[in-house]
Amino acid sequence: MLIRAALLSCALLAACAAPGAGRPAAMPVLPVLSPASYGRSAQLEQVLHAAFGAQEASLQCIVGITPQRLTVLGLTALGQRVFSLEYDGTALKAERSPLAPDQVQPERILADLQFALWPLSALQAATTGSPWKVSEPRPGLRRLAYGEQLVAELHRADQAGIGVPARLWLSALRDGYALDIETREAAP
Numbered sequence: 001m002l003i004r005a006a007l008l009s010c011a012l013l014a015a016c017a018a019p020g021a022g023r024p025a026a027m028p029v030l031p032v033l034s035p036a037s038y039g040r041s042a043q044l045e046q047v048l049h050a051a052f053g054a055q056e057a058s059l060q061c062i063v064g065i066t067p068q069r070l071t072v073l074g075l076t077a078l079g080q081r082v083f084s085l086e087y088d089g090t091a092l093k094a095e096r097s098p099l100a101p102d103q104v105q106p107e108r109i110l111a112d113l114q115f116a117l118w119p120l121s122a123l124q125a126a127t128t129g130s131p132w133k134v135s136e137p138r139p140g141l142r143r144l145a146y147g148e149q150l151v152a153e154l155h156r157a158d159q160a161g162i163g164v165p166a167r168l169w170l171s172a173l174r175d176g177y178a179l180d181i182e183t184r185e186a187a188p
């Protein structure tokens with residue numbers, strides 16, 4: 001049962017990371033921003049519910065952000081490590097469980113995380129002069145476009161006082177997956 005749950009989680013992560021059927025593979029991911037561009041330090045705990053077609057899986061993520069480093073640890077619901085990422089603003093180091101497929105792309109995981117959590121001004125500054133466009137047409141709604149194509153949409157439910165969105169819903173329109181993310185700031 002443990003292996004089955006881990007394999008399902010990894011398969012879903014691969015689906016989230018790989019281009020969907022009939023979609024172009026050449027479109028790059030959103031540029032990865034420096035940890036310092038987040039603007040503060042934070043320790044977050046997330047429960048990520050992912051859906052790709054009829055498949056669903058859940059992962060627990062521990063996210064640490066300091067001006068010098070961004071770390072992400074992904075665990076199955078049973079606590080088995082699926083991946084870990086560390087980014088210092090220059091080099092991205094990633095480790096995967098032997099159960100995690102090669103299609104899990106660290107850059108995609110970080111791009112989704114930063115699209116969801118980073119300040120709009122940091123995202124817009126990083127994408128100036130590129131085909132990427134990040135906008136917030138109204139509070140609680142963020143959109144990501146590549147050229148004229150809308151590739152992702154994010155809905156945020158902010159909770160007063162915690163400094164991060166308590167609930168996020170990310171629809172990766174280009175790649176055909178959806179994430180429902182519950183976030184809370186961990187105690188220091």
